Amino acid sequence: MKNKKVNNSLTIKLSLSLVTIVLFSYCGQGEQTPANAKNSIQYDQALPKTVAIKIDNPEYQISVPAELRPYEQVALYAKVTGFVQRLFVDRGSFVKKGQLLAVLEAPEMDQRLNADRSSEQRLYSDYLFAKQSFDRLKEAFRTEGAVADIELERSKNAMESSLAAYNASKAGTAGTSQLRQYLNIRAPFDGVITDRNVSVGALVGSTTNVPLFMIAQSNRLRLTLSLPEKHAASIHQDMPATFTVSSRPGETFSTKLSRSASLLDQRDRSLKIEFDVPNSQNRLQGGDYAQVKLRLKRTNPTFWVPEKSVINSQSGTFLFILNQGKIKKVAVKEGIRLNSLTEVFGQLKQEDMVLLNPSEETKEGKVNTANNI
Template identity: 60%
Template sequence: MFHSISIYRRLITILVSASLLGFLFSSCSQQDGQKKELQYRTSISETYPTAPIAVMNPQYQISVPAELKPYEQVAIYAKVTGFVKQIRVERGDRVKKGQLLAVLEAPEMQQQYLSDRSTEQKVYSDYLYAKQAYDRLVVASETTGAVAEIELDRAKSAMESAKSAYDASKAGTGHTSQLQEYLHITAPFNGIITQRNVSVGALAGKANHLPLFRVAQDDKLRLTLSLPEKHASSVYPEMPATFTISSQPGKIFDAKLSRTSGILDPHDRSLALEFDVSNSSGQLQGGDYAQVKLKLKRENPSNWVKSQSVLKTQSGKYVLTFNNNQVKRIAVNEGNRLDSLTEVFGNLSPNDKIIIKPSEEIKTVKIN
């Protein structure tokens, strides 16, 4: 019996020892896990410092190429066919609106006008005769039974028919008269003759596809440029700009935004901008290429982070946030750059803390 009690005590001792060892092992494992998590948390906060997101709306500057063009320019064609009789201007001459540039001659057009004019006079005489006949019948009809009603109606119809014929003939004469006016080529606006393509005696008109002259307005110019899509929302009314041209190094010219295309060009995804530039002194030339500096500003504030905070991988661009002991990888698109900051767009909150020097080795897990 004593032997049985001894064996029982040994079993109890072994079980108690095993329980103690298990408890100690579990406690050590938990402590090791907590210690590792604490170390990882400490490594994130110390090895990878964070910085808050900057929410701001700064004015920024970009430089884009542009072109100076005449405010108005047009190719002048002859609307009617004729021979060049006179040329009153040369290339480089300055002209005023309505000034005579050239005279064409078309003898058959003059003959047609004279014929139409003669026909008009004849038809007008017929109309006057029909009207007089009707007026006399109206007076005679005041005496009862003197004129049959059908005769009065017939006279009235003849008068109205003659009136219609006269109106048509008058319109025909006006048409040929207007065509004769087209024999005189005039300037559509104040400007300068940039091309003269014909000589006296040349045939001008529909058979010749070459313009007689080209005229450009140079006292006012258009500065045109294409703004990339990512800057399109930063344009505002009367936006200032400065520009330089290679033909006048060292000189800086000012301009203000006059108009935009309103929509992006589907071919290059850009917004067309136009600046009206006064050139009354004539120091600028239409056709020059220019380099323009624009001062842009977005409508609303946006998120900015340190440029080195953007993690660039094969799968895209990301920032790593460290909030509530949790690391998250957020996909972003880059916007503008300003000194050491980069504008980013993504699922970010103004309260997020961004890891300044991210790495693909940083685990995106929650640390308890």
Template identity: 55%
Template sequence: MYKSMLSIKNSAGLLVIAATAAWGFNACSPGGKKKEPETELKPVTYATASVQLLQPEYELSVPAELKPYEQVAVHAKVTGFVKQLYVDRGDHVRNGQLLALLEAPEMEQQYLSDKSTEQKVYNDYRYAKQAYERLMEASVTNGAVAAIELDRAKSAMESTRSAYEASRAGTAHASQLREYLRIRAPFDGVITERTVSNGALAGTGSSKPLFRMAQGNTLRLTVALPEKHAASVKPGMQATFTVSSQPGKTFDAVLSRTSGLLDQQDRSLTLEFDVPNPLGELQGGDYAQVNLKLQRKSPSHWVPGKSILNTQSGTYVMTLNDQEIRRIPVKEGIRLDTLTEVFGNLSPEDHILLKPSEEIKASR
């Protein structure tokens, strides 16, 4: 009896030890780890802004140059010696005013010779004409003048008339050449340079002009407008400008003309403003700073400047529409405060990321 009860107690103890070992094994095994509660990932959100469709007026300050309205180098058309100079640097002259006188004796002799020849041929023409008219009067009587004689007189008259007209044209040519010895001003202006003295040889054999002159009562304000602003120019556009020689003073101007095409060298549009200068306040050749008021001809897209992503592959904005992110290539236009004009495949319904990054992956 005592042995049986001892056997039963030993068996129960072994069962307890086995159960404890099994529990410990299960607790230590990987499958027995306690599962942590799973946390849900919240979707990432981005700050966005709408694309604005605007047509604002904006100001632009660009450098410019004041030039004489007209300027020319005055040359002698014929060769001759300078006989007399009537003006010097700084003189104001009127259109047609005599500036200098050249002398060329051989040209004068040629004119006198042509004039004498013209007079002789004219006398021959008058004689032939009178002879023909007399024969015409005589031919009224039948049989008084033979028809062949009348025709011969008419032919002689026409021949001498042609010779007279040719001689008169030759004389006019010599007279015109002689007139070229008188150098006259082509327009109202001021002499900016005199390059010869009395007795100097001038004319077609010399590339050096006698004078240089410019028109100063009206000036041209010339502006090279960058390509991105060329589409904002409109007829009659107003402008104000300043020059360094007169600090603090502002002048007004109105657009007169444009080049119409972009310059292929610097990709700019040339604007010209005619500036009246009756009192001579301004000088041709001055540099100026011009303020222009520009406006696009039609509305364009504008976005916050910080929403533009500049990368090595190009310039982009990132749109977020219907939980879909897209990268849109754009070209930058002008800047106005915190907004920047952009050109690309955008619409006012688009929402763009305010802080784009290359790390943000596009949906497609």
């Protein structure tokens, strides 16, 4: 009986021990839950260094290559076929508008002109005779029955036909005379002869493709340049510019914008602009390369961020922004650079904060603000 009581007591103690172990195990698991929760928070990123996006519209300066060209430059051809009879200029000659440069000869043209003038004179005489006949019949027609109506009408038609023939001949003579004027080669504007390709006795005209002279306007030049697309919207009328040329070291020339192509060149995505440059003293030469400095300004303010905030990678150009506790990757296009700032274009807002020193390994998502308090 005593042994039975001892066994029951041992059974109760073992049961209590098991219960205690189970309770401790349960309690141990309950204490680990906050630790797990803490570990899950550590997956959130720490709060990075950020800077506010700047909105500004500063004036900036760029330097671009350009070319000085003659304001006007043409090749002079002979409109009619003939032989060069006389030459009055050579390469390097300065000429005035309308100045005689060369004289051609074409004897057959003189003969044609004489024939046309003779024909014109004959037809004029025929017209005068027909007109006199009509005037007489018209005067006689006043006497009743002296001249039939049909005779008067026939005389009038003959006079009008003679007049038409005379006018046609007169126009032909004027045309031949005008062609003969083309035997005299004259300068179309003030300029300088840059090339002479013929000599006295040479056959020129529509049968040859060689120009007699090359003439360029030297007292006025065009400064032409191609402005990159990202600067195309920053130009304005009468925009000032300064430029230098290698042939005049140490000298700086000033000018103003004269004209713009308005549309981008599809080949290189640039805007062609021109500046007129007075050159009355011939200090500059057409054909020189120039380096132009422009002071530009956008028409509207744009976004600016620190240069170190922009990432250029094989996947593109982008930056990271922080907004409402979330980091987001935004693709951008770079504009100009000014000091330590870079102009950017993209889906940005004024309230966005830009990560100051991001890297390609920067992750998008929420940030852990608790670790930074």
